[in-house]
Amino acid sequence: VQLQASGGGLVQAGGSLRLSCTASGFTLKYYSIAWFRQAPGKAREGVSCLSSSVSTASTYYLDTVKGRFAISSDNAKSTVYLQMNSLKPEDTAVYYCARADSGYGCYGGRLHFDDYDVWGQGTLVTVSS
Numbered sequence: 001v002q003l004q005a006s007g008g009g010l011v012q013a014g015g016s017l018r019l020s021c022t023a024s025g026f027t028l029k030y031y032s033i034a035w036f037r038q039a040p041g042k043a044r045e046g047v048s049c050l051s052s053s054v055s056t057a058s059t060y061y062l063d064t065v066k067g068r069f070a071i072s073s074d075n076a077k078s079t080v081y082l083q084m085n086s087l088k089p090e091d092t093a094v095y096y097c098a099r100a101d102s103g104y105g106c107y108g109g110r111l112h113f114d115d116y117d118v119w120g121q122g123t124l125v126t127v128s129s
C-alpha cells in the first residue's frame with residue numbers, strides 16, 4: 001500500500017501547478033484522499049479532501065485556497081489531483097497526500113485529520129514573489 005505524490009516545483013506568484021497522488025496496492029475509489037501541507041516552522045494543515053466515490057460525495061477546501069485550488073480524481077489511473085492556480089508565496093510548503101477509509105476523513109464539509117493513516121512522501125512547492 002503506497003501513495004506517491006509528485007508535481008511540485010518552483011513557480012512564480014500567480015502561476016499554477018498540478019500535483020498528483022498515485023495510489024498503489026489498493027483501489028482508490030474505496031478510500032478518501034486528502035492533501036496536506038507543511039511550511040517550514042509550521043504545523044501540518046489540511047488543504048483539501050475528496051471522499052471515496054462509494055460514499056456520499058464530499059469535498060473540503062481550506063479557506064485560504066478556496067477558489068484557487070481544485071481536487072479531482074481519476075479512478076482508472078488511481079490518481080488524485082490537486083490543481084493549484086493563482087499561487088501565492090504563502091502556499092510554499094511540502095505537500096503530502098494521505099488516505100482514509102471510506103466514510104472517514106472527508107465528511108460533513110470538513111477534513112478529519114486523525115482519520116488519515118497512510119501517507120505519501122511529500123512534494124515541495126515553492127512560490128516565489
